[in-house]
Amino acid sequence: MSDIAAPRSSSRSRSLKGGGRNRSGQTNFELYSWLFMRLSGLALVVLVLGHLFVNLMLGDGITGLDFAFVAGKWANPLWQVWDLLMLWLAMLHGTNGMRTIINDYAEKDQTRFWLKSLLITASIVIVVLGTLVIFTFDPCLDPSSTLSVCNK
């Protein structure tokens, strides 16, 4: 019973034999993808659970969320970096997971191609949009803002 390998470990041991490319001429992309899911997953446990704790458990929880709450958070560079990291890692992790699922269930080459094209397009749009929002956020869009940067 104990010698049953963990799922997917075979592709890992196979890929590890080659350098840039293994004997069958493939790259190690799937190995890196497998490793990325585990590393980004660990980081996301901290980033996402921290995000949920601060936004839903502290203070007034969901009832306290509004423009002023976001402005207050993003006045702190820590939360800008936190949210940026969370956006990128979560989108890459989620997109790669969806890619795996498409590979598993869509059997026709054409179906796989179109589903993956749709997935990658949607992911790029969301990552670019989210990144722009974090970098171009203007708290003073709110005329009643009490943040010191807006009192000029």
Add this chain to the structure above:
Amino acid sequence: MPSKPAGTLYRGREGMWSWVAHRITGVGIFFFLLVHVLDTALVRVSPEAYNEVIGTYKNPIVGLLEVGLVAAILFHAFNGIRLILVDFWAKGPRYQRQLMIGVGAIWVVLFVPFVIRHLTHVFGG
């Protein structure tokens, strides 16, 4: 009906169901994430637009959906850590059953206080 393959630890057992649950919760979280980036992007439109849309997150029905979302995230997070332990820890595969019980225990410990606090907010405590 085909008979069950003999000697498999995986098919039809908890390992398979946790794998299915990991996929389903992953897909659900991914689609929420797409929507959540879009709603947050409204902070670039106007405070009013953002406040109006974020207001829908506070209604009781959506409040209950959030409980489901957090349940899914907590499972996906700690089941993911279990997967990492099974893959990288030499004794992981041997203790996979105990690890699964651990996932359930941590899930309950974090989920119960969240539900109490969140529903208090949603239903106006």
